[in-house]
Amino acid sequence: MRIAFASGKGGTGKTTLAVNMAYLFSLSGFKVEFLDLDVEEPDGHIFLKPQIESIVPVKVFIPLFDKERCTFCQKCVQACSFYAIFMLGKDILLFQELCHSCKLCLRICEEKAIKEGEREVGVVRIGKADSSLSFIEGRLNVREPRPMPVIEAVKSHCKGGDVQIIDAPPGTACPFVRSVYDSDFVVLVTEPTPFGLHDLEKCVSFLKSIKRPFGLVINKERGKFPPLEEYVSQNQILVLGRIQEDLRIAKALSEGKILLNELPEYRVHFEEIFSNLKRAIHGRS
Amino acid sequence: MEGVKEVVFLSGKGGAGKTSILGGIYSLMNGKKAVVDCDVDAANLFLILGGQVKEEKPFYGSKKAEIKRDKCKECGLCKDICSFGAINEFLMVDPILCEGCGSCFVFCPHSAVSLEEKRAGTIYIGETKRGDLFLYAELFPGEENSGKLVQALREEARKRAKEMGFSLILMDGSPGIGCPVISSVAGVDLMIALCEPQSSSIHDLLRLLELSEHFRIKTALLINKSDVNPWLSEKLKRIAEEKGLPLLGEIPYDPLINEAQREGKTIVEYSRDSKSSKALQRVYERFSKILEELR
Numbered sequence A: 001m002r003i004a005f006a007s008g009k010g011g012t013g014k015t016t017l018a019v020n021m022a023y024l025f026s027l028s029g030f031k032v033e034f035l036d037l038d039v040e041e042p043d044g045h046i047f048l049k050p051q052i053e054s055i056v057p058v059k060v061f062i063p064l065f066d067k068e069r070c071t072f073c074q075k076c077v078q079a080c081s082f083y084a085i086f087m088l089g090k091d092i093l094l095f096q097e098l099c100h101s102c103k104l105c106l107r108i109c110e111e112k113a114i115k116e117g118e119r120e121v122g123v124v125r126i127g128k129a130d131s132s133l134s135f136i137e138g139r140l141n142v143r144e145p146r147p148m149p150v151i152e153a154v155k156s157h158c159k160g161g162d163v164q165i166i167d168a169p170p171g172t173a174c175p176f177v178r179s180v181y182d183s184d185f186v187v188l189v190t191e192p193t194p195f196g197l198h199d200l201e202k203c204v205s206f207l208k209s210i211k212r213p214f215g216l217v218i219n220k221e222r223g224k225f226p227p228l229e230e231y232v233s234q235n236q237i238l239v240l241g242r243i244q245e246d247l248r249i250a251k252a253l254s255e256g257k258i259l260l261n262e263l264p265e266y267r268v269h270f271e272e273i274f275s276n277l278k279r280a281i282h283g284r285s
Numbered sequence B: 001m002e003g004v005k006e007v008v009f010l011s012g013k014g015g016a017g018k019t020s021i022l023g024g025i026y027s028l029m030n031g032k033k034a035v036v037d038c039d040v041d042a043a044n045l046f047l048i049l050g051g052q053v054k055e056e057k058p059f060y061g062s063k064k065a066e067i068k069r070d071k072c073k074e075c076g077l078c079k080d081i082c083s084f085g086a087i088n089e090f091l092m093v094d095p096i097l098c099e100g101c102g103s104c105f106v107f108c109p110h111s112a113v114s115l116e117e118k119r120a121g122t123i124y125i126g127e128t129k130r131g132d133l134f135l136y137a138e139l140f141p142g143e144e145n146s147g148k149l150v151q152a153l154r155e156e157a158r159k160r161a162k163e164m165g166f167s168l169i170l171m172d173g174s175p176g177i178g179c180p181v182i183s184s185v186a187g188v189d190l191m192i193a194l195c196e197p198q199s200s201s202i203h204d205l206l207r208l209l210e211l212s213e214h215f216r217i218k219t220a221l222l223i224n225k226s227d228v229n230p231w232l233s234e235k236l237k238r239i240a241e242e243k244g245l246p247l248l249g250e251i252p253y254d255p256l257i258n259e260a261q262r263e264g265k266t267i268v269e270y271s272r273d274s275k276s277s278k279a280l281q282r283v284y285e286r287f288s289k290i291l292e293e294l295r
Helices: A014-027 A044-048 A075-079 A104-108 A148-156 A174-180 A194-209 A226-234 A247-254 A264-284 B018-028 B077-081 B103-107 B146-164 B179-185 B199-214 B230-243 B256-262 B275-294
Strands: A002-006 A032-036 A051-065 A085-088 A091-094 A114-130 A133-140 A163-167 A185-190 A214-221 A239-244 B005-010 B034-037 B052-067 B113-127 B133-139 B168-172 B190-195 B219-224 B247-251
Touching: A002 A014, A002 A174, A014 A032, A014 A044, A014 A114, A014 A133, A014 A163, A014 A185, A014 A214, A014 A264, A032 A044, A032 A148, A044 A133, A044 B199, A051 A091, A051 A104, A051 A148, A075 A085, A075 A104, A104 A114, A104 B103, A114 A148, A133 A148, A148 A174, A174 A194, A185 A194, A185 A264, A194 A214, A194 A226, A194 B256, A214 A264, A239 A264, A247 B199, B005 B018, B005 B179, B005 B275, B018 B034, B018 B168, B018 B256, B018 B275, B034 B146, B052 B103, B052 B133, B052 B146, B077 B103, B103 B113, B113 B146, B133 B146, B146 B168, B146 B179, B179 B199, B190 B199, B190 B275, B199 B230, B219 B230, B219 B275, B230 B247, B247 B275
Parallel strands: A002 A163, A002 A185, A032 A133, A032 A163, A185 A214, A214 A239, B005 B168, B005 B190, B034 B133, B034 B168, B190 B219, B219 B247
Antiparallel strands: A051 A114, A085 A091, A114 A133, B052 B113, B113 B133
């Protein structure tokens, strides 16, 4: 069972929900894997404080050019859809940040002047937060534009515990989609503001288009926000729970604390979300 | 140096207040300028700056492969060579996984694959409520090439700002440090890095600063919700000092910012006397000085 926590808008509380749900699953006897797929800014570790046991580099293919063999026919240059190969006189260059590692150049070169090379674009950090809570985090190297290879690398390190909790990146573009695409259930976390609602609508439209079941947590609630309530009821969105805005929560989070332990009065709210989530998943499977 | 100056608001971590703070500073500024929302997959700035869209332009992102059933002989070569696992056992292309490299198109022995350019979003050009040039875009959910769309937006904004004789472009950025952020930071004159006094926000800020250092972008720090954790706010000030970044100021936590947003207004429009508006006034004065130095 793979459950992704996503939001569209940043800072709505994805990581908070994901971390606390991971704990509740592990406390109920499940073997849990926490996958931090927000590889541009992975923050789950701040709360889970895992013991890191191994760090595995994420490497991607890049072409290596053999200038002895190259006849400068330009075939690879013309074939590359990403404009990553550049020929200047008798020099051939790769803009490695543009390369998608598709290997088309490698296959199209008749002179066998292209060899397989590789380069590191990030790392996967693997460890344990608890005896039944494993931790796998992707971390994109700074300056690298493409998070996808690191997202896929994290998934490939999954050992397949009972439950996998995914902390997805913000936004609604490809990194978000790759993070939720092979999940069984998605928990969307929103805040009751126009910004939160606008980005939520985009996420919902995507999840509906791929027919993925999802539920909603409304976080940082300060009185009801009528447009959000209207949207939720019109689209018959399952609300898993609500968490109030509270500066004590903000303070506890700012120090990297786990809310379940730090503010016991909120435990009941997380437990309610947890049982609604289990019921929603059970109802679907 | 004359010409159009570009200033981008970024934070690394999402939800630090980029859009609300940019909106507030914008409301305090005089003189014509352009505003661009570079957060193309979650564009929100128009919700508080409002105004009118006057022009729409389609944005074409990457190409996607399509297999023509009438020509396909089901040899499976396309599936075997696809580096993205985008072609399944029934030889159907998953447009979400397809990155448009064209390998299947080039190598299909039966010419059964076509590569179609796909519309990936829309660029909107219009005006804010106050009549300034305003550009934003909507990338369709799940699309790639947010960086390319940011580049297109910035080019359009620079071109128009020059024609109209503006000297300043304010840009709202995306969270993260990947493709759209790199595209919105490359070559700008000033980056305003927003950070909350929060372990995760600081962690993400440090990664963002690594990026701006690499691109040698002049950067100023702005602390939002500074009173939520004064101890970490002090830590942020030390970081600014160690890195030699000017501190634009501190803005206290203010629930009125959300109320303003619900009314479709910037905090300064909504309540000039709010504690955050007063803090923004001081931020604006320092910001103006830094802008002067850029000229």
